[in-house]
Amino acid sequence: QKEVEQNSGPLSVPEGAIASLNCTYSDRGSQSFFWYRQYSGKSPELIMFIYSNGDKEDGRFTAQLNKASQYVSLLIRDSQPSDSATYLCAVNPTGGSNYKLTFGKGTLLTVNP
Amino acid sequence: EPEVTQTPSHQVTQMGQEVILRCVPISNHLYFYWYRQILGQKVEFLVSFYNNEISEKSEIFDDQFSVERPDGSNFTLKIRSTKLEDSAMYFCASKAGGAGELFFGEGSRLTVL
Numbered sequence: 172q173k174e175v176e177q178n179s180g181p182l183s184v185p186e187g188a189i190a191s192l193n194c195t196y197s198d199r200g201s202q203s204f205f206w207y208r209q210y211s212g213k214s215p216e217l218i219m220f221i222y223s224n225g226d227k228e229d230g231r232f233t234a235q236l237n238k239a240s241q242y243v244s245l246l247i248r249d250s251q252p253s254d255s256a257t258y259l260c261a262v263n264p265t266g267g268s269n270y271k272l273t274f275g276k277g278t279l280l281t282v283n284p
Numbered sequence: 285e286p287e288v289t290q291t292p293s294h295q296v297t298q299m300g301q302e303v304i305l306r307c308v309p310i311s312n313h314l315y316f317y318w319y320r321q322i323l324g325q326k327v328e329f330l331v332s333f334y335n336n337e338i339s340e341k342s343e344i345f346d347d348q349f350s351v352e353r354p355d356g357s358n359f360t361l362k363i364r365s366t367k368l369e370d371s372a373m374y375f376c377a378s379k380a381g382g383a384g385e386l387f388f389g390e391g392s393r394l395t396v397l
Contacts, residue, residue: 203383205386213390213391214375214388214389214390214391215327215375215388216388217385217386217387220383220385222383259327261327268314268315268379268381268382268383269315269332269334269339269340270315270317270332270379270386271329271332271340271342272319272327272329272386273329274326274327274328275326276325276326277326
């Protein structure tokens with residue numbers, strides 16, 4: 172059974188702080204990794220994807236991947252109240268174009284003004 | 285901006301009834317998916333569809349489920365005889381070929397009574 176594990180939270184940070192979200196996965200052969208944001212009652216929205224070990228930055232967001240440790244993280248700098256949502260980690264077991272994503276249960280982030 | 289559209293947004297049905305959920309994927313996309321999310325739980329992969337056939341399906345996608353792309357624009361999920369445990373939010377998603385973003389629709393909430 173392929174698993175993706177996240178701390179369920181809630182993670183509470185003050186506005187302007189760095190929020191750090193973590194995810195581990197069980198399938199060592201996994202190839203691509205995604206972070207989604209989901210507001211309550213809404214659909215997942217892609218924040219970032221990462222395929223290679225190391226860091227990938229996009230604006231206030233940085234994804235970090237360590238395949239040896241089977242670990243992927245998301246850092247949100249200068250957190251805003253609008254960042255308050257559930258953050259979903261998702262893993263694709265293959266490197267192909269077809270995405271059969273396994274999602275974690277998500278970490279609820281609250282950014283306090 | 286192109287988007288995946290789903291109808292209905294909410295459907296209430298009696299146990300044992302057939303339900304069809306409809307989706308219009310983004311027009312030039314090649315891969316089509318159904319995911320579901322039971323309230324408070326993970327987003328789960330159901331099925332992927334490529335080149336007019338199912339390319340992958342999960343254990344959840346049993347004989348009660350079927351998918352169809354009847355006319356080149358719509359993509360439907362049929363549940364033949366609904367059970368109470370089918371109550372969930374069903375997300376349609378699509379993506380273009382190659383690597384890239386999986387676009388989710390807003391979801392269809394199914395309530396089985």
